[in-house]
Amino acid sequence: MSEYEKVLLKNVGKPNSRQLATYVEGGGYSGAKRALEHTPDDVIDVVKRANLRGRGGAGFPAGVKWTFLPKDREVTYLCVNADESEPPTFSNRVLMEEDPHQLLEGILIAGYATQATVAYLYMRAEFTEQYHIMQKAIDEAYEAGYFGKNILNSGYSLECYIHRGAGAYVCGEETGLIESLEGKRGWPRIKPPFPAIQGAFGKPTVVNNVETLANLPHIVNRGADWFLGIGPEGSSGPKLFCISGAVKKPGCYEGAMDFSVRELIESDRFGGGMRDGLKVKAVMPGGISMGILTADELDMKMDFSDPAKYGLLGLGTASAIVIDDRTDIRQVLRNVARFFAHESCGQCTQCREGTSWMYKMTNRVERGLGRMQDIELLGEIPAKMGMMPGLSICGLSDGAAFAISTIVEKFRSELEDYVRNENDDAVRIALEIAN
């Protein structure tokens, strides 16, 4: 793990870090000014060279995504994804709460690079405090001329509005978000066409995560080489990591992507070790959708490429839940299954039915009414529901599949033991329920 100087969180803890004056005093909006002095293509170019990979979960390079926009377009929309609903992720919350202008500067740069006319900041409904903070910051930015017509006399104009969601995880998926922005239910769209060609209101649209955009002022100011110099190849740049669960210092931390899950838990820079002398039993290191690691797999590096070697879907949101050795794995399994059953939007049969079916089984298993067959099925269903086998419309089903199948695979003997040993009790519980 290398020495690291904070970039994204450098203003956290400063007095009045939310105010425009404080932000500008620390050099804020100089990146946007610099960007406006160059052509949009110059800005896309530096972001492309920096290989800024999306922080929203999929890791797609932002600069490359912007080049998919058709050349002859008249209207472009920028959607900023602040739906942040993946348990246990809260890094976007910290960015908006503590340093709203950093995000707004990023929005202005991305807007200019893509020649967007309107930026919609899509915030989940439960972001209440954060919404008031962001709206105040937007008002300040308008007043200072960073949004509106002819920004800083550059000739470029951009409006920035907050669009509040209303409680649906699937609206974090980019096309679900677009549907929700249009006033409809948040049902993800079949792709292609991709949003870059036909997105919000049928127009070319870019969807980027809050953390992705927060990187832009720094890339424009310090250059692509600076960015590439942080962390390993393919996973460069500053990154936020969340950690929660059985550790001493749960929270949101910043670093390069050059350390392991073990370091994330143990290091004083991050989690500070396990609390109350507990031991690690398992970790879900990238948000629950990415899958689980056992205590023997803590050497996994928190970067874009290592998770696949451990059977995980990806780095995801780089947010770890640390599960201690007193926890019954059945509780974790049931909780995760319930989440996906509750959040599946219901468009695709195998996602809608599969997630509720799995929840029913995990519920049974947790209550001591499980059957060996349930465990077989919990291993089998996930393989037949996701986008990976080309069956469903969005990635929620893959998240459900990876979360559940990795738990069942990696903790199979523990689950089987429960089922084997609790069958006598099962009869008693079944009788209790019946009476």
Add this chain to the structure above:
Amino acid sequence: MAWKAIDRVNAPAEESPSLSEPLKEKIRGFFDRYPTKRAVLIPALHMIQDDHGYVGWKAMEEVAELLEITPSDVFDTVSFYSHFWTHPKGEKVVMACRSISCDLLGADRVLDECKKVLGIGDHETTPDGKYSLMTEECLAACDHGPCLMINEKMHKCVDPANVRKILEDDANDKLDIPRSNLYDGANRTSA
């Protein structure tokens, strides 16, 4: 066993409030933010729910007219989102997080305590109309689990022993930062 049929023909229509003129004006104020009127629906529903406490049938019909869409389009959207409700709830809605981090930190004990103090179950409202209780998925404050949200206010690191104190505090849903009233209804008086 006898059948008890509902006489839908002669049943009185369900009473629900209309949109006031100031509320309609506030909704129209959002028109120039989006290229379509339909896109104003979700902001409008937030404002309606803030004014009326819920989104009733009448409001759905009237907002449909305002946005030039059908009432069924409105219902389609309302019914999809867990934060809009079609019938009145308590003045304060308590949302208890039940996702993984909070769960492992004892969210069920916090929820049980809420049920005990309020005397109601999940998705129920107290008889005096003061409180409703709901469970929610991750509230994006997992570093401070278990979490409870009361209207706009997040309560972090909630100890079951403190739940009664939290619920008895009159200001338990008030934020201590400057608010924006953009998404509020037209009738909200407190800043």
